[in-house]
Structures are given as structure tokens and as C-alpha cells.
Amino acid sequence: MAGKSMNGSEIIIQALLNEGVDTVFGYPGGAVLPIYDAIFQQNQLRHVLVRQEGGAVHMAEGYARSTGKVGVVLVTSGPGATNAVTGLTDALMDSIPIVCLTGQVPTHLIGNDAFQEADTTGITRPCTKHNYLVKRMEDLPRVMHEAFYVARSGRPGPVVIDLPKDILMGLGQYEDFSQVEHRTYQPTMKAGKSEIEKAVSMIASAKKPLFYCGGGVINSGPKASKQLGRLVKLTGAPITLTLMGLGAYPATDKQFLGMLGMHGTYEANLAMHDADLIVAVGARFDDRITGRLDAFAPNSEKIHIDIDPSSINKNVAVDLPIVGDVGSVLDQMLRVWKDKEFKTNARAMKAWWSQINDWRSMDCLKYDQSGSVIKPQFAIERLYENTKDMDCYITTEVGQHQMWAAQFYKFNEPNRWMTSGGLGTMGYGLPSAIGVQVAHPESLVVDISGEASFLMNMQEMSTAIQYRAPVKVFITNNQYMGMVRQWQELLHGGRYAESYTDALPDLVKLAEACQWVGLRAKRPDEVDDVIQEMIEIDRPVIADIWVDQTENCFPMIPSGAAHNEMLLGPEDEASKPVSEEGMVLV
Amino acid sequence: MVVDDTIERHTIAVLVDNEAGVLARVIGLFSGRGYNIESLTVAETDADEGISRITIVTSGTPMIIEQIKAQLDRLVPVHRVVDLTTEGASVERELALVKVAGKGNKRVEALRIADIFRARAIDSTNESFVFEISGATEKLNAFVDLMEPLGLVDVSRTGVVAIARGKSEL
Numbered sequence: 001m002a003g004k005s006m007n008g009s010e011i012i013i014q015a016l017l018n019e020g021v022d023t024v025f026g027y028p029g030g031a032v033l034p035i036y037d038a039i040f041q042q043n044q045l046r047h048v049l050v051r052q053e054g055g056a057v058h059m060a061e062g063y064a065r066s067t068g069k070v071g072v073v074l075v076t077s078g079p080g081a082t083n084a085v086t087g088l089t090d091a092l093m094d095s096i097p098i099v100c101l102t103g104q105v106p107t108h109l110i111g112n113d114a115f116q117e118a119d120t121t122g123i124t125r126p127c128t129k130h131n132y133l134v135k136r137m138e139d140l141p142r143v144m145h146e147a148f149y150v151a152r153s154g155r156p157g158p159v160v161i162d163l164p165k166d167i168l169m170g171l172g173q174y175e176d177f178s179q180v181e182h183r184t185y186q187p188t189m190k191a192g193k194s195e196i197e198k199a200v201s202m203i204a205s206a207k208k209p210l211f212y213c214g215g216g217v218i219n220s221g222p223k224a225s226k227q228l229g230r231l232v233k234l235t236g237a238p239i240t241l242t243l244m245g246l247g248a249y250p251a252t253d254k255q256f257l258g259m260l261g262m263h264g265t266y267e268a269n270l271a272m273h274d275a276d277l278i279v280a281v282g283a284r285f286d287d288r289i290t291g292r293l294d295a296f297a298p299n300s301e302k303i304h305i306d307i308d309p310s311s312i313n314k315n316v317a318v319d320l321p322i323v324g325d326v327g328s329v330l331d332q333m334l335r336v337w338k339d340k341e342f343k344t345n346a347r348a349m350k351a352w353w354s355q356i357n358d359w360r361s362m363d364c365l366k367y368d369q370s371g372s373v374i375k376p377q378f379a380i381e382r383l384y385e386n387t388k389d390m391d392c393y394i395t396t397e398v399g400q401h402q403m404w405a406a407q408f409y410k411f412n413e414p415n416r417w418m419t420s421g422g423l424g425t426m427g428y429g430l431p432s433a434i435g436v437q438v439a440h441p442e443s444l445v446v447d448i449s450g451e452a453s454f455l456m457n458m459q460e461m462s463t464a465i466q467y468r469a470p471v472k473v474f475i476t477n478n479q480y481m482g483m484v485r486q487w488q489e490l491l492h493g494g495r496y497a498e499s500y501t502d503a504l505p506d507l508v509k510l511a512e513a514c515q516w517v518g519l520r521a522k523r524p525d526e527v528d529d530v531i532q533e534m535i536e537i538d539r540p541v542i543a544d545i546w547v548d549q550t551e552n553c554f555p556m557i558p559s560g561a562a563h564n565e566m567l568l569g570p571e572d573e574a575s576k577p578v579s580e581e582g583m584v585l586v
Numbered sequence: 587m588v589v590d591d592t593i594e595r596h597t598i599a600v601l602v603d604n605e606a607g608v609l610a611r612v613i614g615l616f617s618g619r620g621y622n623i624e625s626l627t628v629a630e631t632d633a634d635e636g637i638s639r640i641t642i643v644t645s646g647t648p649m650i651i652e653q654i655k656a657q658l659d660r661l662v663p664v665h666r667v668v669d670l671t672t673e674g675a676s677v678e679r680e681l682a683l684v685k686v687a688g689k690g691n692k693r694v695e696a697l698r699i700a701d702i703f704r705a706r707a708i709d710s711t712n713e714s715f716v717f718e719i720s721g722a723t724e725k726l727n728a729f730v731d732l733m734e735p736l737g738l739v740d741v742s743r744t745g746v747v748a749i750a751r752g753k754s755e756l
């Protein structure tokens with residue numbers, strides 16, 4: 001591996017290419033000019049110029065989540081790096097593999113409060129999986145490759161490499177470290193045989209089993225979703241998915257109970273509450289899922305499969321922890337299930353399904369689209385019906401529209417759904433959609449958006465034009481920060497402090513000013529036409545759908561409540577006031 | 587699962603790559619997640635391999651202790667995390683330097699107590715001593731308490747270091 005002499009910036013580009021990177025999302029500045037110069041002088045690596053660094057990280061997230069590859073970001077020192085912090089935190093919470101290169105002042109100025117200096121490794125230590133400050137030329141090639149390894153291995157996450165300008169300009173040797181084994185970081189992939197056998201026999205003997213699966217299945221790769229599907233079919237058990245897990249199991253299949261959690265379906269949450277065995281796969285029992293912890297799934301045994309040991313027994317104590325890659329563990333389980341010809345208890349399963357079907361008959365997502373005002377649920381349901389047979393990717397912003405998208409858009413495949421789950425970052429959806437579109441130029445990419453969230457990163461409209469990314473922003477425009485308004489209604493006596501989206505720009509004119517196309521629907525009978533037109537136009541489009549301003553998102557498990565204390569609609573809202581302990585929770 | 591919420595004190599040894607920022611990572615983990623640090627010591631223990639050993643004394647419910655270990659273990663530069671409290675017998679020591687100033691009887695009494703505790707006087711002037719004492723944390727606490735009325739001026743403690751008994755490596 002005799003190295004060739006290059007400058008630091010060329011080494012970085014060589015390392016990126018050797019890691020299979022084709023696209024970098026970035027924004028230039030003084031500290032990273034040498035890398036930009038090196039980018040300019042080659043044509044293998046494409047650079048997508050964003051309009052604010054926060055957008056770059058979300059684009060890289062969309063790119064990563066829809067392709068399964070590592071997303072790459074390049075920003076300058078100081079404000080470039082601090083603007084990236086929200087996206088890094090978002091990627092950490094949702095386990096998205098990102099490598100973010102940040103410029104830094106030259107090594108001899110570090111610590112002197114130099115112009116555009118920020119303690120980037122200090123600031124990003126708690127919001128990255130790992131970070132590096134490269135102070136010696138000879139460390140650069142190793143760190144570059146190690147960062148990719150760390151970002152994508154085990155539970156994926158964001159990695160920052162802070163690069164002082166003298167390192168970018170200095171001369172060094174490049175060596176390809178992409179195949180070198182890491183000294184300390186070696187995640188466990190496979191589970192022990194006895195654990196697998198125990199898990200399989202627990203499933204076989206359960207009377208009311210339930211699969212509860214999350215984003216870990218998606219992160220493990222498309223094969224994990226296939227294996228999950230096989231196992232669920234073999235057992236005949238019901239399955240529910242978290243917000244991050246949507247698409248890991250086909251939503252149109254009858255064993256799927258819908259999403260669970262705060263805005264999950266009645267049947268999914270009650271099945272969680274009543275199950276005698278919960279098989280958690282790549283999910284982390286977070287507070288949106290569990291509701292009140294002491295009342296969570298009180299009569300169940302729990303198996304927890306996760307690649308990250310720190311996710312196990314964190315919020316909920318489990319009976320059988322299995323540390324390993326979800327895909328490999330599901331493989332192992334399938335093999336044992338088939339070899340030993342396990343069967344579930346048919347009688348018990350029949351009773352369990354009949355119970356579940358009773359819950360299902362509540363039809364908890366029903367809404368009334370009889371009037372002349374568009375119901376947001378209707379808009380999203382129509383979007384689904386009009387695009388379900390297409391090669392389509394959906395991103396979202398954060399709020400009611402996000403929850404309705406999760407409830408009404410049915411994903412049958414993994415990697416088609418990008419949403420900010422753990423951090424709940426408004427402004428995620430548009431840049432994320434652009435990242436997806438850059439990776440999948442021929443596909444339909446729709447950001448299901450709220451008008452308030454859209455305003456948070458709308459500068460990226462310009463990026464979409466520059467790179468001919470014909471993304472569609474489908475705005476359920478209720479002129480409110482709807483989710484905030486809903487909580488104020490529920491918890492604060494309907495005092496709607498600052499949650500009205502006042503002085504909203506005319507979104508159609510805004511679209512036109514940005515060289516997008518703007519469409520609008522005000523009545524239910526216009527929705528389909530607008531969606532069809534939106535799909536047909538080969539440019540970025542804002543579809544401004546004026547929806548009912550007062551609609552709330554149900555079902556809802558209010559903070560601090562148990563799964564069986566769910567609010568099903570406005571009638572329940574009045575009769576089940578939220579507890580004081582619940583009020584302090586988010 | 588029945589959850590046990592008794593608070594336990596554990597001594598945890600962590601082997602890490604001796605690289606910039608590694609201690610900040612460990613400390614940031616404890617402060618960010620609200621875990622207790624009763625004591626933390628760190629020094630390089632293998633210069634050739636560039637490995638440092640951190641000894642942390644912490645307390646929490648069994649579930650929290652398990653979390654702490656799992657969280658430490660997933661830090662990238664961490665080689666090994668060993669809970670010396672649960673994995674077999676171990677010995678723990680702490681060292682303190684204790685400065686006592688006084689005259690007459692108090693001075694004599696301080697020397698007498700130091701002798702009982704096997705503390706050594708490593709500096710002495712007409713009006714003061716610096717004692718070096720090592721042992722279990724409780725022993726050091728007791729010594730410091732006894733010195734209080736005799737003119738205790740300053741205490742500097744290392745925090746706990748610990749090692750497993752027997753012949754095997756960590």
C-alpha cells in the first residue's frame with residue numbers, strides 16, 4: 001500500500017471515493033476552501049450546494065435513509081459547524097449514518113478564539129456517535145476511513161471529522177484503510193444459539209404474542225425486512241411498527257396492526273397492553289411508545305433484539321435480551337423455527353386474533369369528510385391512493401401532518417419513509433426530500449408538510465431548482481402549528497399562545513418566485529386533481545392544501561397515560577383530563 | 587419483570603485508548619445522562635499500546651448500573667468495561683495527602699492517630715504536618731474526621747483505584 005504524496009484535501013477526496021461516495025452535501029467557507037479547490041479539480045465526486053448547513057445534514061440523512069449508504073456533509077468552521085448541530089443530533093437520535101467534515105482554523109490557532117473558530121469536537125461530542133479532530137497529517141487517511149466504518153457499523157450514527165486548514169493544505173501520503181479492522185469498536189452481530197432457541201420457543205408457546213419492530217430493522221438492510229416478514233408469517237402473530245419502523249413490514253398485510261405509540265392505532269396499543277409476549281426487534285421502548293411506564297404491557301414477557309446493548313433494559317426491563325444485528329438474528333431464528341418445526345398454539349392464536357379484530361372494528365382512524373372543508377386525513381389518504389402504485393418516497397416535517405402521514409400512508413417496503421422521529425425536527429422534510437431525490441432522480445419524492453415546518457428550511461427550494469430535483473411539497477395547510485394547538489387545547493384550556501401561523505406567505509406565489517410550480521386545493525373535490533397535476537409536473541411543486549384548521553390527531557395516548565387510557569376522539573378529550581404528572585411530560 | 591430499585595455502589599474499570607477527548611467523553615456521558623460519579627481516576631497504564639485505565643465509582647439501581655456499563659462500552663475508544671464489584675473479588679485503595687497545622691498537645695495527638703492509621707508524615711514544619719495515607723475510602727474518611735479538631739487545613743485525595751484479586755488480567 002505504498003502511498004502517493006498528495007495534499008490533505010486530495011487525500012480526503014480519494015478516501016471519499018474509495019468509500020464509494022458519489023455525492024457530498026455542503027457549503028463553502030474560509031476554512032474548507034482547499035477542499036472546495038480539490039473538488040473543483042476533479043469530476044467523480046458531485047457536490048450539492050445547499051442554502052444553509054442545517055439543510056445539508058438533513059439532505060444527507062434523506063440520501064442515507066433512502067439508499068442505505070452513508071450520507072456525507074461538508075461545512076466550514078465556526079458557524080458552518082454550529083449550523084450542522086441540529087442535523088447531527090437528528091441523525092444520532094434516529095441512527096442515520098452520516099460523515100460530516102467540518103473545517104477548522106489551523107492547528108496553531110486552535111484555542112485562541114480565532115476568526116470562525118468553534119470547539120467543534122466539544123460541541124458535537126454529545127450529538128455524534130464519535131468525532132475526531134485531525135491534528136497530524138499521518139492520521140488523516142486512517143481517520144477518514146475509520147469514520148465511515150464507525151458511522152455505518154453497529155447502530156449507525158453521525159460522525160464528525162474536524163479538519164484544521166493546515167491539514168487540508170499540508171502534504172501527506174494516502175493509504176487506503178477501508179479494510180483495516182478497528183482496534184476497539186467491534187459490534188456483536190450474531191446471537192448465541194441458546195438465546196435463539198429460547199426466543200423461538202417463547203414465541204411458539206405464547207398465547208398472545210406481538211411483534212413490536214422499529215427503525216433497527218430498516219437499518220439492518222432490506223434483507224432484514226424480508227426475514228422479519230417470513231418470521232411473522234410463519235408464526236401468524238400480529239405485528240406493529242414504530243414511526244421509524246414503517247415499511248419494515250408491509251402495511252397492507254392483514255397481520256399488520258398499524259403504528260403503535262402516542263398516535264398509534266387502538267388495536268396496536270391495546271395489543272401491546274394485553275400481549276403475553278412482546279418480541280421487540282430493533283426498537284427502543286421510548287416514551288412515545290410506552291406511555292406511562294408502570295402501566296406498560298403489564299402482563300407480558302419481553303424479548304428484545306437489538307444491536308446496541310445500551311438500548312436493552314434502558315426504559316423497560318426485558319426477560320430475554322438478544323444483542324446482535326437484527327437481520328442476522330432473524331435469520332438464526334427462522335432457521336431454528338423451521339428445523340425444529342415449531343408451531344404456535346393455534347387455538348390461543350385464534351382467540352387472540354378475534355380479540356384484535358374486535359379492537360380493529362373500532363375503526364380508530366375514521367374521520368368525517370362530509371363537509372366542504374378538506375380534512376387533512378382525507379388529503380393524505382388521497383395522496384396515498386394516487387401514488388401507491390408508483391415508485392415513491394415520502395418524507396415529512398413534524399407535527400399533526402406527520403402523524404397523519406404515518407397513519408394513512410401505507411408503506412410496503414423499507415427505505416421509502418423518512419421522518420424525524422427521535423428529535424422531531426421541524427424543517428427536516430424538504431431538505432431530506434431533496435437528498436432522496438438526488439439519490440433517486442427518476443422517482444417521485446413527496447414531502448408531506450405543515451405550513452409552519454415548511455417555513456423552517458424553505459431556503460432549500462433554491463437548491464431543488466439548481467440540481468433539478470423535482471420534489472413535491474404537499475402542505476396540509478391549517479394555518480396553525482397544529483400539533484402545538486392540539487396540546488394547548490388538551491392541556492392549557494384552549495389558550496392558543498403563539499401557535500397561529502400568522503403572516504403566512506401566499507404559498508403559490510412563493511413557489512412561483514422560486515421557479516417552482518404552486519398549486520392549491522380549497523375543496524375536497526379539488527384534491528385529486530391537484531395531486532395528479534403535482535405528479536405530472538416535472539418540476540418542484542408546492543401543493544397548498546387548505547385543510548380544516550380545527551382538526552386534531554387521534555387516537556392519542558396523552559403524556560403520562562397508559563395504553564388503555566387512549567383518547568379516541570374529541571368526545572374523549574373532554575371526559576378524560578390529563579393528569580398533573582402528565583402535564584410536565586413532553 | 588420485577589424491577590429492583592435498591593441503590594448500589596459499584597466500582598467500574600474502563601480501559602480506553604489514550605487519545606484526546608476520551609476523558610471528556612466519559613465525563614460527558616455521566617453528566618449528560620444524569621449518572622452519579624463518586625470518584626474518578628485516570629492515568630496511562632500501558633504506554634506502548636497507548637492505553638489508559640479509568641476507575642469510576644458510581645451508584646444507582648441495578649438497571650442504571652447496567653446502563654452505565656453499556657453506555658461506556660459503546661464509546662468508540664473504549665476497549666473494555668469491567669464491573670469490579672460484581673466480577674469476583676477485588677481490592678480498592680485510595681491515597682490522600684492531609685495537611686494538619688497545630689501546636690502542643692494537638693500536634694502530639696495528630697501524630698499518635700497517624701500512627702494508628704499507618705499514615706506517614708511526608709512533610710513537617712514546626713507548626714504543620716503533611717500525612718500520606720492510603721486505604722479504603724472509609725478509612726480515609728475516618729482519618730480526615732479525626733484530624734478535623736486537631737487543625738485540619740487541606741485534603742487532597744486521588745479517588746479510588748481498584749484491581750481484581752487473583753492472577754488473571756482485566
Ligand SMILES: Cc1ncc(C[n+]2csc(CCOP(=O)(O)OP(=O)(O)O)c2C)c(N)n1
Binds near residue numbers: 424427480483
Ligand atoms: C425545530 C422545532 N421547533 C419546534 C418544534 C415544536 N413543534 C412540534 S410540532 C409544531 C407545529 C408544526 O406545525 P406545522 O408544521 O404547521 O404542522 P401541523 O402540526 O400543523 O400539521 C411545533 C412548533 C419542533 N418540533 N421542532
Ligand SMILES: [Mg+2]
Binds near residue numbers: 478
Ligand atoms: Mg400547520
